[in-house]
Amino acid sequence: MRVYRYSKYLYPTLTFLVLTVAWALLVRLLHVSPYKMPGPLAVTRGLWHLALSGRLFDYTIASLYRVTWGYYMAVACAIPAGLVLGRWGTGRALFNPLIQFLRPISPLAWIPLAMMWFGVGDQPAIFLIFLSSFFPMVVFTMSGVAGIKSTYLRVAENFGIRGTAFYLKVLLPGAFPDILVGLRITLGTAWLVIVAAEMIAVKSGLGYLILDARNSLNMDQVIGGMIIIGITGLCLDRAICMLENLDSTRWLKIYR
Amino acid sequence: MTATNKKIEVRNLFKSYQERRTRKRSPRDCPHQHECLVLKNINFSVAPEKFTCFIGPSGCGKSTLLRIIAGFEKPVAGKVLIDGKKVKGPSSKHIFVFQEDGLFPWMTASQNIALGAGKTSGPEERRKQVEEYLDLVGLKGFEKHYPHELSGGMRRRAEVARALITNPDILFMDEPFAALDYLTRLQMREEMLNVHAMFKSTILFITHDIDEALQLADQLIILSDRPGKIKADISLPYPHPRDLGTGELSRLRKEIYFLMGLHPAL
Numbered sequence A: 001m002r003v004y005r006y007s008k009y010l011y012p013t014l015t016f017l018v019l020t021v022a023w024a025l026l027v028r029l030l031h032v033s034p035y036k037m038p039g040p041l042a043v044t045r046g047l048w049h050l051a052l053s054g055r056l057f058d059y060t061i062a063s064l065y066r067v068t069w070g071y072y073m074a075v076a077c078a079i080p081a082g083l084v085l086g087r088w089g090t091g092r093a094l095f096n097p098l099i100q101f102l103r104p105i106s107p108l109a110w111i112p113l114a115m116m117w118f119g120v121g122d123q124p125a126i127f128l129i130f131l132s133s134f135f136p137m138v139v140f141t142m143s144g145v146a147g148i149k150s151t152y153l154r155v156a157e158n159f160g161i162r163g164t165a166f167y168l169k170v171l172l173p174g175a176f177p178d179i180l181v182g183l184r185i186t187l188g189t190a191w192l193v194i195v196a197a198e199m200i201a202v203k204s205g206l207g208y209l210i211l212d213a214r215n216s217l218n219m220d221q222v223i224g225g226m227i228i229i230g231i232t233g234l235c236l237d238r239a240i241c242m243l244e245n246l247d248s249t250r251w252l253k254i255y256r
Numbered sequence B: 001m002t003a004t005n006k007k008i009e010v011r012n013l014f015k016s017y018q019e020r021r022t023r024k025r026s027p028r029d030c031p032h033q034h035e036c037l038v039l040k041n042i043n044f045s046v047a048p049e050k051f052t053c054f055i056g057p058s059g060c061g062k063s064t065l066l067r068i069i070a071g072f073e074k075p076v077a078g079k080v081l082i083d084g085k086k087v088k089g090p091s092s093k094h095i096f097v098f099q100e101d102g103l104f105p106w107m108t109a110s111q112n113i114a115l116g117a118g119k120t121s122g123p124e125e126r127r128k129q130v131e132e133y134l135d136l137v138g139l140k141g142f143e144k145h146y147p148h149e150l151s152g153g154m155r156r157r158a159e160v161a162r163a164l165i166t167n168p169d170i171l172f173m174d175e176p177f178a179a180l181d182y183l184t185r186l187q188m189r190e191e192m193l194n195v196h197a198m199f200k201s202t203i204l205f206i207t208h209d210i211d212e213a214l215q216l217a218d219q220l221i222i223l224s225d226r227p228g229k230i231k232a233d234i235s236l237p238y239p240h241p242r243d244l245g246t247g248e249l250s251r252l253r254k255e256i257y258f259l260m261g262l263h264p265a266l
């Protein structure tokens, strides 16, 4: 039990601590120019300034707002679509090629179109997040449905579970292990995409923060922005992982 | 036998599966070799409320036969009649307890059992019914447990309860106790007999265990190696409890061992 606690909180902290010290020492000893690599102290100062001006908070919220909307809309459309397509052969034949064709196109390639359609602001960014999340989520859900043991489908048929009940009580939980993986990976991608999108399409958010800081050669703020992105991404991932550890999802253990 | 005396009738039933080939062949060369015959000309009938056991070597098509009777699969030839009507598909009056674990892992024991509970009755009534069946199979206190939190024997019991709560007309059981230890299996055997006496369902039961079949069955059907044919269709009109060590049953037991190419005494 003690070892477990240590490995859960102490060890990660230790890793970050050692890295920070090594970073500080390297910058100091090698006399690195602050324009190439500011030290941890300078970065902390930069972040402090950003925090005081209120921009740090506003921009983080702006990015989260876009990711949340795009991601939730994508998930809300993709899971039902994936469940239906997972069961419906004709639908799969109709739409799967389209999905597989659109999926490898980077959401960033859509930026010009998104800006033409939605102008500048939250909407194109949300649209891009939607695109980046929707297709992978459909594919994950479909493969989740395909992976449901045929015995369970037979049992459902045997007990006359049909319609909505079939989708909610059999398909959704049956595909849930894959859906969960999809939710996690997709959220990671969404967070990657938002930063890139904000460098081009909008004038707020963490991506914009980094671009803006670079333009004024505030490298401490650039790195500060990167750190905030990393921390926020980590928190988002943790939040998804909590879904696995609810009391009502403890049955997921058997799939690990 | 008159028509009313037959709950299930299987007539001239054939089943084959497409053989999977890694290398594609031209459709011209021997199309019949792509088919793997599993069941060959099966004929038998089962009287209402009887306990019928099926034994036969592994892979001879026992599960396939039961899946066809239950309506999950179609035969390539022949037909299955239940109550004189051709089987069209699965029915919630004919419950199948599958060879593999069939409890939904995402539902607790009581949620699983509630799947079979009366759809017309109110929630309070259903809850009572589920409780009653949990109790019947000795799972009281485990209603909130997920299948992976139950032992193998408890899972099987929960599955049996889920089947029984529907008050099935026919109960199909595909080696339901094969994965259990010897003692638990003996205990489950006894419980099956009680269940049969109580519920009066027609039961079709697959087993690998000759003794189990002899203790449970009113009718015993022995299948041959693949392609499965009926090797013997034996009626066992003996009262319970049955002692396999003496009398007619002991003689029959020896006969069945020989019939299956085994030696009863090693």
Ligand SMILES: Nc1ncnc2c1ncn2[C@@H]1O[C@H](COP(=O)(O)OP(=O)(O)OP(=O)(O)O)[C@@H](O)[C@H]1O
Binding pocket: B017, B018, B038, B057, B058, B059, B060, B061, B062, B063, B064, B065, B099, B226
């Ligand atoms: N869906 C399928 N596709 C192709 N072949 C199948 C399929 N299901 C079963 N078979 C084949 O049919 C034969 C009989 O299978 P079945 O499961 O009915 O055997 P069984 O008598 O129940 O065996 P066991 O006692 O080991 O459970 C096997 O040779 C198997 O390979």
Ligand SMILES: [Mg+2]
Binding pocket: B062, B063, B064, B099, B174
């Ligand atoms: Mg079998």
